Amino acid sequence: MTKKPYNGIYRQTLFILGKLSVPVLTTYLHLDEINTVQEINAAVVNVSGRQRMLSQRTALFALRLVCTKDKQAQEELRSGLLADLDLMERSHKGLIEGDRDLKLPGHPSPTVQSMYFAAPLNLDRQVRQYIDQARAIARSSSEELIPDNPHLCYILTESSKNLVEALDSVVNQYQKESDTEQLAIHIYQAQLYEKSCAATAQAVSQGKKLEQALQELQQAQSQLVEKEKMSNLGCLVAGVAHEINNPVSFIYGNLNYATDYIQNLLDLLKVYEEEYPKPSVVLQEKIDEIDLEFLKEDLPKVMYSMEVGAKRIHQIVRSLRNFSRSDEELIQVVDIHEGIDNTLLILQNRLKAHGDNEGIEIVKEYSNLPLIECYSGQINQVLMNLIGNAIDELENLSSDVCSYPKKIKISTEFCHSGTIILRIADNGQGMTEDVKARLFEPFFTTKPVGKGTGLGLSISYQIVVEKHQGSIECISQPGEGTEFIIEIPVVQRQQEEITNELESVA
Ligand SMILES: Nc1ncnc2c1ncn2[C@@H]1O[C@H](COP(=O)(O)OP(=O)(O)OP(=O)(O)O)[C@@H](O)[C@H]1O
Ligand SMILES: [Mg+2]
Structure with missing residues (x-):
C-alpha cells in the first residue's frame, strides 16, 4: 500500500472538489467526499479516545483479577481483559496503519507520527509494552496473581500516569487536526457557495439581458410590420382621397354661390311679400304647405351646416392625403x-x-x-x-x-x-x-x-x-x-x- 499522510484524503477531496471548476450549486453540494472526511475524522478521534478508556478498563480488570479468589470470576476477568487488549492492539495498529472496518485511514500526520515513534512520548512503544504487561497478567497462574505482581505494578503506574498522559496528548492532537480540517471544509464550502451565488446572479442577469434583447427584437419586428401596413394603407387612402377630392371641391366651391343665390331668392321673396301683402288663395295654400316661415328661418342654417360639412370633408380629404404624405400639412x-x-x-x-x-x-x-x-x-x-x-x-x-x-x-x-x-x-x-x-x-x-x-x-x-x-x-x-x-x-x-x-x- 502506498504511504500517504493522513490528511492526504482531505487534500484529495479538495482536489476532486477543485476540479469541478464550474461553480454551480451541485459543486457546493458535493457532499459525498465531505461526509467521508467528516466520518474519518470522527472515527480517528473516537478510536484514539477509546484507547484511553481501554487502558483504564484493562488496569481495572487486572486489579480485580488479582483481588478475586473465585475461579469462575477469574476466568471471566481474564477473557474480558484479553478481549480488551486485542481491541486495544488492533485499534493502535489501525490508527497507525489503517483499518477499513474501523474506518481508520492510518497514515498519521507528521506531528502524530512523532508522538508515536519519537521521544518524549514514544507512544507506540508505550502501548505495546502496556499490552504485553497486561497480557502477562491475564496469563499468570492463580498463584502469581498477588498484589505486588510486577506486571500489575507496571500497569497501574502506566495507566494512571505516562500512558494515559501520552494517550491524552495524541487524542488532543487528533481532535485539533480534525477541527482544522472541518474548518477548512467549511471555509471551502462557503467559498464555493459564494461562487455559486455569483454565478447564479450572473446567469440571471444574462437571462434578463437576453429576454430584453428578445423583447426589443419583437418590438422592432412589430413596428416594421406596422410601418409596412401603414404605408400600404397610406397608398390606399391617398388614392381614395384623390378620388373624393374633386367632387368635394365641386360641392365646396359651389356652396358659396348656392348660399348667395338662396339669399337673393329670399330677398326677392321678401320684396314680393312687401309688394303683394295679400297672396291669392292658391299661393297662401302653398305657403302653408311648405311652412314658408320655417323654411326661411331654417334654410340659411341648413346652408351653413352644409358648408361646415363640406369644409370638413375637404379638410378630411386633405388630412387623408397627408396621412400618406404627412409633411404636407402646416401647423x-x-x-x-x-x-x-x-x-x-x-x-x-x-x-x-x-x-x-x-x-x-x-x-x-x-x-x-x-x-x-x-x-x-x-x-x-x-x-x-x-x-x-x-x-x-x-x-x-x-x-x-x-x-x-x-x-x-x-x-x-x-x-x-x-x-x-x-x-x-x-x-x-x-x-x-x-x-x-x-x-x-x-x-x-x-x-x-x-x-x-x-x-x-x-x-x-x-x-x-x-x-x-x-x-x-x-x-x-x-x-x-x-x-x-x-x-x-x-x-x-x-x-x-x-x-x-x-x-x-x-
Ligand atoms: N366608445 C367605445 N365603446 C365601446 N367600444 C369601442 C369604443 N370605441 C372603440 N371601441 C372598440 O374599438 C374597436 C376599434 O375602434 P376603431 O375606431 O379603431 O375601429 P372601428 O370603429 O371598428 O372602425 P372604423 O373606425 O375604422 O370605422 C371598435 O370596433 C370597438 O370594438
Ligand atoms: Mg371607429
Missing part, C-alpha cells in the same frame, strides 16, 4: 372647442332622435383653453373618430338594455405643464379587457363588415402620439361605459428639435 393655431363643435355639427344627424331612437345627449364641460398649435385637420379627424365610436356604441344599445338616457360627455382642461386634456366619455356598454388590449391595432374592429374598418383608433393614435407628441388613453370596463383621454401639448416643437433631442439622449 395651425386653433381653438379646439371650435373643432369639437364643428364635429358635433357634422354628426348632428346621428345624435338627433328619430323613430324608436330617442337620441343622444351631448354634455359639454369646456374649460378656458388657450389656442393650441396642431395639425388641425388631423386633430378634427381624431375627434370625428372618437365621437363617432361613442355614437356607434350608443346607437347599438337597444332600448330594452338601455333604460337610461344615452349621453356623451366632452370635457376639456388646461394643464399648467403646457398641455390640454380632452375627455370623451360615453355611457355605453364599455369593453372587455381583450378588446381594450387590441384597440389601437390597425384593422381591429368588433363591428360588422361594412360598418367598421378598424382603422379609426390606430390612425388617431398615430396622429396624437406620433404627430403631436401627445398621449391617448382609454378607461373602460364592461357595463361601465368608455372614456378616452387625450393630452396634447399647446405648443408643437419642430421636428428637427425632437430629432436632435433624441439623438443627444442616444
Whole structure:
C-alpha cells in the first residue's frame, strides 16, 4: 500500500472538489467526499479516545483479577481483559496503519507520527509494552496473581500516569487536526457557495439581458410590420382621397354661390311679400304647405351646416392625403372647442332622435383653453373618430338594455405643464379587457363588415402620439361605459428639435 499522510484524503477531496471548476450549486453540494472526511475524522478521534478508556478498563480488570479468589470470576476477568487488549492492539495498529472496518485511514500526520515513534512520548512503544504487561497478567497462574505482581505494578503506574498522559496528548492532537480540517471544509464550502451565488446572479442577469434583447427584437419586428401596413394603407387612402377630392371641391366651391343665390331668392321673396301683402288663395295654400316661415328661418342654417360639412370633408380629404404624405400639412393655431363643435355639427344627424331612437345627449364641460398649435385637420379627424365610436356604441344599445338616457360627455382642461386634456366619455356598454388590449391595432374592429374598418383608433393614435407628441388613453370596463383621454401639448416643437433631442439622449 502506498504511504500517504493522513490528511492526504482531505487534500484529495479538495482536489476532486477543485476540479469541478464550474461553480454551480451541485459543486457546493458535493457532499459525498465531505461526509467521508467528516466520518474519518470522527472515527480517528473516537478510536484514539477509546484507547484511553481501554487502558483504564484493562488496569481495572487486572486489579480485580488479582483481588478475586473465585475461579469462575477469574476466568471471566481474564477473557474480558484479553478481549480488551486485542481491541486495544488492533485499534493502535489501525490508527497507525489503517483499518477499513474501523474506518481508520492510518497514515498519521507528521506531528502524530512523532508522538508515536519519537521521544518524549514514544507512544507506540508505550502501548505495546502496556499490552504485553497486561497480557502477562491475564496469563499468570492463580498463584502469581498477588498484589505486588510486577506486571500489575507496571500497569497501574502506566495507566494512571505516562500512558494515559501520552494517550491524552495524541487524542488532543487528533481532535485539533480534525477541527482544522472541518474548518477548512467549511471555509471551502462557503467559498464555493459564494461562487455559486455569483454565478447564479450572473446567469440571471444574462437571462434578463437576453429576454430584453428578445423583447426589443419583437418590438422592432412589430413596428416594421406596422410601418409596412401603414404605408400600404397610406397608398390606399391617398388614392381614395384623390378620388373624393374633386367632387368635394365641386360641392365646396359651389356652396358659396348656392348660399348667395338662396339669399337673393329670399330677398326677392321678401320684396314680393312687401309688394303683394295679400297672396291669392292658391299661393297662401302653398305657403302653408311648405311652412314658408320655417323654411326661411331654417334654410340659411341648413346652408351653413352644409358648408361646415363640406369644409370638413375637404379638410378630411386633405388630412387623408397627408396621412400618406404627412409633411404636407402646416401647423395651425386653433381653438379646439371650435373643432369639437364643428364635429358635433357634422354628426348632428346621428345624435338627433328619430323613430324608436330617442337620441343622444351631448354634455359639454369646456374649460378656458388657450389656442393650441396642431395639425388641425388631423386633430378634427381624431375627434370625428372618437365621437363617432361613442355614437356607434350608443346607437347599438337597444332600448330594452338601455333604460337610461344615452349621453356623451366632452370635457376639456388646461394643464399648467403646457398641455390640454380632452375627455370623451360615453355611457355605453364599455369593453372587455381583450378588446381594450387590441384597440389601437390597425384593422381591429368588433363591428360588422361594412360598418367598421378598424382603422379609426390606430390612425388617431398615430396622429396624437406620433404627430403631436401627445398621449391617448382609454378607461373602460364592461357595463361601465368608455372614456378616452387625450393630452396634447399647446405648443408643437419642430421636428428637427425632437430629432436632435433624441439623438443627444442616444
Ligand atoms: N366608445 C367605445 N365603446 C365601446 N367600444 C369601442 C369604443 N370605441 C372603440 N371601441 C372598440 O374599438 C374597436 C376599434 O375602434 P376603431 O375606431 O379603431 O375601429 P372601428 O370603429 O371598428 O372602425 P372604423 O373606425 O375604422 O370605422 C371598435 O370596433 C370597438 O370594438
Ligand atoms: Mg371607429
